[in-house]
Amino acid sequence: MNVKDYIALRAAKLLKPGWVINVGVGIPTLVPKFVDLDSVYLHTENGLLGVGKPPKNGEVDPNLVNAAKEPITEVKGASYFDSASSFSMIRGGHIDAVVLGALQIDEKGKIANWIIPNQPVLGVGGAMDLAYGAKLVIIATTHTSKEGYPKIVKNTTFPITSLRPADWIVTELASFKVEHERLFLVEIAPGVDLETIKHKTEADFEVKI
Amino acid sequence: MPIKEIVSADEAIAKTIFDGATIMVGGFGLVGSPLTLIKALNRSKAGNFTIISNNLGEPGRGLGETLRLNKVKRAIGSFFTSNPEVVEAYNNNMLDVELIPQGTFAEAIRSGGNGIGGFYTPVGVGTLLSKNKELKNIRGKDFVFQEALRADIALIKAYKADKLGNLVYYKTARNFNPIMATAADIVIAEVDEIREIGDLNPEEIITPHLYVDYLVLSEEKL
Numbered sequence: 001m002n003v004k005d006y007i008a009l010r011a012a013k014l015l016k017p018g019w020v021i022n023v024g025v026g027i028p029t030l031v032p033k034f035v036d037l038d039s040v041y042l043h044t045e046n047g048l049l050g051v052g053k054p055p056k057n058g059e060v061d062p063n064l065v066n067a068a069k070e071p072i073t074e075v076k077g078a079s080y081f082d083s084a085s086s087f088s089m090i091r092g093g094h095i096d097a098v099v100l101g102a103l104q105i106d107e108k109g110k111i112a113n114w115i116i117p118n119q120p121v122l123g124v125g126g127a128m129d130l131a132y133g134a135k136l137v138i139i140a141t142t143h144t145s146k147e148g149y150p151k152i153v154k155n156t157t158f159p160i161t162s163l164r165p166a167d168w169i170v171t172e173l174a175s176f177k178v179e180h181e182r183l184f185l186v187e188i189a190p191g192v193d194l195e196t197i198k199h200k201t202e203a204d205f206e207v208k209i
Numbered sequence: 210m211p212i213k214e215i216v217s218a219d220e221a222i223a224k225t226i227f228d229g230a231t232i233m234v235g236g237f238g239l240v241g242s243p244l245t246l247i248k249a250l251n252r253s254k255a256g257n258f259t260i261i262s263n264n265l266g267e268p269g270r271g272l273g274e275t276l277r278l279n280k281v282k283r284a285i286g287s288f289f290t291s292n293p294e295v296v297e298a299y300n301n302n303m304l305d306v307e308l309i310p311q312g313t314f315a316e317a318i319r320s321g322g323n324g325i326g327g328f329y330t331p332v333g334v335g336t337l338l339s340k341n342k343e344l345k346n347i348r349g350k351d352f353v354f355q356e357a358l359r360a361d362i363a364l365i366k367a368y369k370a371d372k373l374g375n376l377v378y379y380k381t382a383r384n385f386n387p388i389m390a391t392a393a394d395i396v397i398a399e400v401d402e403i404r405e406i407g408d409l410n411p412e413e414i415i416t417p418h419l420y421v422d423y424l425v426l427s428e429e430k431l
Contacts, residue, residue, distance in 0.1 A: 045311065046237045046381050062240070062431040063382040069238050069291075080380055082387040082415075083237070083263075084319040087312030091332060116290060120299055122306055123290030124338065129312035132332045163335040 003142065003172045009034045010189075011099050011140035011170045016040075019096035020049065020089075022130060024113070025068050026101035027140045037075055043095055045086050045126040050078025067126065090126070090133040098134035100127070100166075102141045104156040107203035109165030109178030111139060112158035131162035143171035143200050150202040152176070152183070173197055176205060184208040212406075213374040213424050218249035221397045221423045225362050228255045229282075233318070233363040233389040234262040234272060238291065241382035242271045243366040243399040244429035250364070256280035261318070261360055263311065263385060264288050265295045279303070285358065287311035310338060313355050315388060320357035322391025327356040363393035366427070367416065370400040371407070374421030375414045383415070390420045397423045 001009070008030035015021055015031075017039040023031050032042055032051070042051035044066040051066060052073035060071040089095055102113040114127040131137060144150055152169065169176040174197050175187035183205035188194065194207065216224070226232070232250075236242025247266075251274050258275070263286045266273030273292050275281055281298075283305040289295040298304040309317065310332050320328055329352035333339040343354040365386040368379035376398055378386060390396050398421050 044381070046240075047384050048381055061380065064380045065238075065240050066381075067237075069240070074380070080378070080383055082383055083311070083315040083385045084388045087315050091312050091316075091330070119290065120296060121337065122296055122299060122308060123288045124308055124310050125288040126311040128310040128332050128336060128338065133312075159337045161336065162332075 005030055005033070007140050007142065007170060007172050010175065011138050014138055014168060014170070015097055020094070022090070022095050022098045022134065024098065024100040024127070024130065027142075028099040028101055029068055029070070031099050031140065043089065044072070045083070045090065045130070047081050047083060047086050048074065048078060049081075050075040052078075087126070087129050090129045093133060093135060095134045097136040097138060098130045099138045099140050100130060102139045102151065103158050105139060105152050105166060105169055105203075106156045107154050107183060107205070108181035109167075109169070109183065110156065110160050110163065111166050112156040112160050114161050115158050117158070127161050132164050136168070137164070137166040138168040138170060139166045140170050143173045150200055153202040154204070173200065177208075182206065212372045213418065213421060215372075215403060215424045215426070218245045218399070218425045218428070219252065221246065221425050222249040222253050224423070225395050225397065226250060226253055226255050227361075229257045230255065230362055231259040231261065231360045233360040233393050234260060235363070235365040235384065235386035235389050236262065236264070236271070237381065237384040238264055239267060239271050239431055241366050241378075241384045241386055242266070243364045244271055244431070245427050246364040246397060246399045246425060247271050247275060248429060251275050251278055251280070257282050259283040259285065261285045261358055263314065265292050267292055268294050276304070283307070285309065287314045308338060309355070315385065317355050317358040318385065318388045318392045321359040322388060325357050327354055329354055358392060360389075360393040361395065363389040363396045365389050365396065365398050367398050367400045369402045369404060369409060370398060370421070370424050371404045371409045373406050374398065374418035374424060375409055376400070376416035376421065377409060377413055378415055387416050390416045395422050396420055397425060399425045399427045401427050
């Protein structure tokens, strides 16, 4: 299994049957591969509750896409709604969990995930609404950036998405729980040692395994 | 009964669009975007538009073509980075952009259609996008003010209409279309089919006919 799938699988384990979930772009789009879409209801902010498996070749409907504009299908019991209603569900606290990617997470659990580095600020999409409104915010990300820098830092250098901290941070090396604006290391991935995690994490955290 | 005027896309645009108009355009990317009406808009002589739309199409497609023709002066929406030519136009000072979180953007359109002047939302508080906006503490929590959005004309896409202008939509092509249908002085609906009055199930109509001014048959496929 590749690293991205592995992170998505670990994040998917936090989702409980019966929940309504939403997933952001990047690694989170892989999460539905690892959940039973008959027991978890996948919401997409462009207006569908009940996203099914990706369509087979030849069964693609160009008018049926997710928020990443990828072709999708609908499950039995699905419903469609307009964008304002969709965000009422998000902002109103009716989505049980969202899995989001992140460029950086600070030591209080606040995330930066909406700016594209070295680009003018021209896109936000639903990032701020989801980071604010979901009951549980799970970050699924590689532990370090492509260049090898820690993503879990003391202070973010990219602009934050919301004042509301994430609840979980899941990487290929570890899982952290955020409680009272502090990071707790609660799980180390098999074959990884604590020293490696400390070396690759700039933020302070407590070990609580 | 007041049957809606069924017109060509060019006729609908010629009757309603003017230089400097503020235009709402439905769609999430190109899905649910009124591509036939946009083509007619691009053929018209008018320009200098303020476009209220989640995105500005794709390079050379949909509103992406409108941008290429230098008809867009200002864009209000939530996600413009999917079209690199928007970034280019912005960097060259050819385009003014107002970026709003997608849920706040949708709610601002809904409010505009509901006669509301604006609202306070918790989304965006403490971020770059609430800079210079009014904050209000309500029951111990911070909210940021967002003014409602309205337009002179809305160009929307629906699936089926009846001759009265009642509309039903198709899957995720619904997105911003029903709320934009409420928030403009004149609404032009591009549809795949026009049925007789009574053919649509009243329980399934999403946009009642009172919101719609003109019907245009769609000629462009995604």
